[in-house]
Amino acid sequence: MTTVTSLASHSPATGELLARYSVDDTAAVDAAVRRARAAADWWAGLGFAGRRGHLLHWKHVLVRELDGMAELMHQETGKPVDDARLELILSVDHLDWAAKHASKVLGPRRVPSGLLGFNLAASVSHLPLGVVGVIGPWNYPVFTPMGSIAYALAAGNTVVFKPSEFATGVGLRLVETFVEAVGGQAVLGAVTGFGDAGAALCRSDVDKVGFTGSTATGKRVMAACAESLTPVLIEAGGKDAAIVAADADLDLAADAITFGAMGNAGQTCVGIERAYVVDAVFDAFVERVAAIAGRVRVGAEPRAQIGPITMPSQIPVIRRHIEDAIARGGRAVVGGPESVRPPFVHPVVLVDVPEDSESLTEETFGPTLIINRVRTLDEAVDRANSSRYGLGSAVFAGRRTAVALADRLHTGMSSINAVQSFATVPSLPFGGTRESGFGRIHGADGLREFARPKAVARTRFRAPANLLSFARTARDMRIPLQLTRFLHKKG
Numbered sequence: 001m002t003t004v005t006s007l008a009s010h011s012p013a014t015g016e017l018l019a020r021y022s023v024d025d026t027a028a029v030d031a032a033v034r035r036a037r038a039a040a041d042w043w044a045g046l047g048f049a050g051r052r053g054h055l056l057h058w059k060h061v062l063v064r065e066l067d068g069m070a071e072l073m074h075q076e077t078g079k080p081v082d083d084a085r086l087e088l089i090l091s092v093d094h095l096d097w098a099a100k101h102a103s104k105v106l107g108p109r110r111v112p113s114g115l116l117g118f119n120l121a122a123s124v125s126h127l128p129l130g131v132v133g134v135i136g137p138w139n140y141p142v143f144t145p146m147g148s149i150a151y152a153l154a155a156g157n158t159v160v161f162k163p164s165e166f167a168t169g170v171g172l173r174l175v176e177t178f179v180e181a182v183g184g185q186a187v188l189g190a191v192t193g194f195g196d197a198g199a200a201l202c203r204s205d206v207d208k209v210g211f212t213g214s215t216a217t218g219k220r221v222m223a224a225c226a227e228s229l230t231p232v233l234i235e236a237g238g239k240d241a242a243i244v245a246a247d248a249d250l251d252l253a254a255d256a257i258t259f260g261a262m263g264n265a266g267q268t269c270v271g272i273e274r275a276y277v278v279d280a281v282f283d284a285f286v287e288r289v290a291a292i293a294g295r296v297r298v299g300a301e302p303r304a305q306i307g308p309i310t311m312p313s314q315i316p317v318i319r320r321h322i323e324d325a326i327a328r329g330g331r332a333v334v335g336g337p338e339s340v341r342p343p344f345v346h347p348v349v350l351v352d353v354p355e356d357s358e359s360l361t362e363e364t365f366g367p368t369l370i371i372n373r374v375r376t377l378d379e380a381v382d383r384a385n386s387s388r389y390g391l392g393s394a395v396f397a398g399r400r401t402a403v404a405l406a407d408r409l410h411t412g413m414s415s416i417n418a419v420q421s422f423a424t425v426p427s428l429p430f431g432g433t434r435e436s437g438f439g440r441i442h443g444a445d446g447l448r449e450f451a452r453p454k455a456v457a458r459t460r461f462r463a464p465a466n467l468l469s470f471a472r473t474a475r476d477m478r479i480p481l482q483l484t485r486f487l488h489k490k491g
């Protein structure tokens with residue numbers, strides 16, 4: 001067997017060779033983790049204020065480098081430059097939030113000590129875990145890993161980042177901007193390579209792994225982490241549904257859902273892949289979506305609105321889903337199997353597709369949208385919830401109906417009268433349920449995800465009776481027993 005020692009990065013649009021990167025073996029990954037471990041005390045010792053200063057400085061560097069990074073993201077993943085810019089804008093916002101809120105969320109706080117602990121001062125603080133391994137995907141090569149990286153760093157950890165093989169250049173550039181801002185300590189380092197490098201990171205001496213990627217790989221990551229009981233955060237795939245009620249603003253719904261399905265060529269974990277629309281507005285909605293989807297500009301030129309499919313192996317999957325939907329009785333109202341023209345896939349809108357079609361049960365990850373008719377909103381909720389995934393969802397309806405519907409959806413996140421808007425709010429936790437994973441990035445929960453709660457109970461004065469002692473007498477037990485019977489009796 002030959003060992004691959006370099007990773008070639010190609011433009012998905014043209015096939016042009018962009019760069020070559022090293023493939024780190026287990027020894028190189030372990031060495032990167034050791035460097036991060038050596039920097040951990042320094043970084044943790046800076047405290048919230050010190051880290052905030054460094055992270056905000058990093059933010060300034062990222063803003064300065066925004067256009068250059070967007071261009072690199074465009075070259076390496078194929079996404080339009082403005083989409084890359086938007087991704088960076090959101091990433092900067094998250095970095096800013098994490099830096100500024102870590103102290104408030106994670107700093108030490110006093111908590112009530114309770115009646116039995118009346119002589120104690122109780123406090124909890126959230127301390128760094130140590131070294132966090134972050135494994136990222138290629139579809140949002142900055143925004144997605146930043147959800148783990150910024151929050152883990154702000155919580156006081158050092159980080160070793162393994163970018164996707166399809167976004168290695170972007171991942172390395174991100175780390176370079178950090179090093180420029182913060183200096184030589186290995187607070188944020190990178191390892192590069194294929195899946196094996198990610199697997200080595202899972203088996204290295206990290207204190208937690210923050211993984212974002214497909215559900216299948218997530219299961220492998222979890223199995224590898226189980227060997228050493230390393231905790232893991234899994235942000236995996238999705239099959240997000242949108243629900244459109246009769247009182248929805250149809251123009252807004254059609255515009256948002258088409259973008260949610262086709263934006264980034266559908267290569268979005270929280271992309272809309274299914275829409276359930278009530279009978280009364282079904283035809284009008286489909287007509288509007290078809291008009292918008294039919295106008296989407298596909299290509300590699302600057303005016304294009306969606307670019308190529310980044311990962312070549314996804315193209316047959318997209319084709320298979322379209323063909324399966326049609327073979328099972330679905331009808332294409334925009335495009336069809338002929339829309340798959342590698343490396344591009346043009347928008348495809350399908351209607352009346354049976355729910356057991358692969359195109360409705362598996363993540364498609366292409367610019368396709370399935371719109372199915374439902375008689376009632378209850379039916380829409382049931383169908384939306386029938387997925388093995390539970391990442392995001394969207395509801396288009398009048399205000400009161402919409403909130404009630406969103407609450408009934410078994411997903412980690414819902415947007416109302418918009419798509420994906422939850423991802424833009426740094427204070428909202430981001431993550432899924434079921435096979436979309438567990439744990440949260442973003443917001444206060446995202447900061448706590450990368451910290452360990454430390455509970456301290458300090459004795460302020462000696463209690464008249466020490467119940468946690470072999471010197472305890474039957475008489476010492478009398479008062480707590482009486483109190484318990486009085487305070488916790490029924491009624």
Ligand code: NDP
Nearest residue numbers: 137138163164165194195198199213214217235236237269
């Ligand atoms: P993959 O699961 O293929 O890869 C994700 C990362 O895991 C890559 O860095 C990959 O490296 C690495 N990896 C591969 N094999 C292993 C292994 N055995 N052990 C450890 N790491 C490994 O996902 P994609 O990169 O294709 O990303 C697309 C997927 O990510 C979609 O399913 C999408 O829904 C999901 N995603 C989820 C998000 C969320 O927040 N829930 C956000 C964004 C995307 P390499 O690329 O070098 O093989």
